[in-house]
Amino acid sequence: MRKISLMVAGVAGAAVFGQLSAAAPERWWAPGEGRVFPASLDYANEHGTLRVLVDGGPMATKGHPFFEPLGANGRACVTCHQPSDAMSLSAASAARRWTETQGKDPLFAAIDGANCPSLPQDKRESHSLLIERGLFRIQLPWPVKQWNGKPVTPDFTIEVMRDPNGCNSGPNYGPGAGNISVYRRARPVANMKYLLAVGFPFDPKQGFALPRDPDDGSMMSGNIMGDNRAGNLRIQMEDAAHGHLQFAKGLNAKQIARIRDFEMRVYTAQQVSKQAGALDSMGAEGGPMKLKNSQPGALGSIGIPVWSEFAKWEKISPDDAKTLTPEQLAFRQSVARGARVFRDKMFLITDTAGINSRIGFGNPVRNSCVFCHNMSQMGNDVAPGQVDLGTTTMPFADPWRDLPLFRVTCLKAPHPHYGRVIYTMDPGFAMTTGRCADVGKITLQSMRGLAARAPYFSNGLAKDLRGIVDYYDRRYNIGYTEQEKQDLTNMMSAL
């Protein structure tokens, strides 16, 4: 019945907006189905319709390593990177999948789809972090190791202060076994040319030139993974195949090439807004086609301003306005204002490593959202985007009782903003570099297709788009007006 309802919703949307491509198929892509991925695919979500484009599509998925179950647990890449969810996975989809399969879907594999493998796997509460906040368990080596297995000597110690799930204090998955377990959202596998783009040859946050790709010698963007532990797609794929698919054999070169080929061809963005209508109408340039056709890596402040896709909606002509309902007109104007607020509303950014230290912008520094979300069309960081917003680290983070809490003690210089002792639910980038100065830094990600993939931030801190705005407002004491909050929320729903 649910499937029928979605189909009906999709058809109704098409009748209203005239913009939808072929009616959406079954939302859930199970491994090994062998469907053909159309060149354009639409999925309804609570804010409207997401579109997924495959450049050069349609594409057969039968036998394709992104779509086939490769490892021991029956998952494929697509299990956690669902087209309907902007190639990520929403908590709502996880919850729906639990209900539909009584928890038998490979999505809930004990390795990372459970709060801990040691918990009884047939119980829903053992998977609560995935079902309620879309979080997967990420098991990282401790002490820190580089992507190539080389050990890193951390300049901090780490102790487990709270372990509600048993993984960090038990014998098999925590520090005693050479691991730290953290919990993170799946990042979207789409619009990849933007995430790989290099705008400048330096990483100003780390104070070095960008590192080189070990495979092809090109400079690496540092924007693929939340903790930047994989600098290129091959390393990311191998990490995921091992850690999420339990694919002991490992990907071969042909499989890596095919996955890369798909990931470089898939684009996604919200195409239709329930309230505004088609996001590429009346001069607006929403939707994934613009993404597909644009050059990646441009800095918005010296080129195409971030979210200027909606600039034409700032001044909708009276004649055009007559063709819209009052609600559509108001929503379009709100989206356009939201883009302006995003770029122009200044606030003081304080005590945020990656911005206020070690780089010398000053602490505090006055700027707006586009200071970091600065890449045209995407809103990720042109530079490697490792920044500590405080989403995982006390006192800024919300005190989630169902996540582990670690005490990090800096052995050399204290952290410039937290001091010598830091309490964090996820050390983030520090688990890659081994540096306490990097505790809590999480790589900024793409802002496209947000409407399809709640909740937000690496640990699902914001349950909806308004929650993102509210977090920033209290973290930086911005003082958004209610109108500004609504405009920002509406604008993000249109990305």
Next chain:
Amino acid sequence: MLRFFLTAAALVAPFSAAAAETVRFIACPIYRDADSGKKSGCWLSDDPATGTRYDVSLSPHKPDWNYAVMVEGTVSAVPSTPCGGTVLDAVRTSRLYDTPCTRHMLPAEGFPGRRFVLPKRNITPSSVARPVPPGPYAERVFPVYFEFDNDFLVYQYSDYLIEQASNWINAAHPKKLIVTGFAATQPEVISGRAMAEPADLAAQRAETIAETLRRLMPGIPIETAADTSGSETADKDADGLPDQSRRRVEIRALF
């Protein structure tokens, strides 16, 4: 060859005694919440010896209001209208992370701050083709500068200087590079404190720059060296600040 001699002479000649008035002191920074758009807030700091309030906002590496700064600057004659302090230009503000400060923010009080303009030393996007630097290509030295007690690349300053160097080196194809780190290890009393950089910072600076050069120019032979003499130079990119010139790395291209 003449160019090398001129460059080398500039690097070793001490600053002229007739240079403009410079100040050097340690104090807590004060943030003035002026608002003329992005990055427009003011940084002020009071010299404890004279009580003079200086506007240090033009420093490429700005203060952290939780820590003291070592201020080094040239007193400018321009009016204090942007921020409400005697303007230092050029100026450096090295963060002293071992000296906590009570954070203090002043309201704008009518001061507008400065509207942000892109610094003259900024890197163009990688997508923009770099012009090939003109020859002749012969032995040459490129300096890179740092904050006090720090080997971190200063954004829109050190990175720019390194990129200028790497563009030239890529065109010139020298046989190898010798990267020498310098540290100002001789103690000097500043605002009542004996300040000196640690000796191992010289080697650390050299390695930091060498690593960045390896990433920018894979395969080029690079040797590193350390010099703790803290010698001054008169290089223009030290902006007339003798103490800035002592905290440097020299990239020497040999043919």
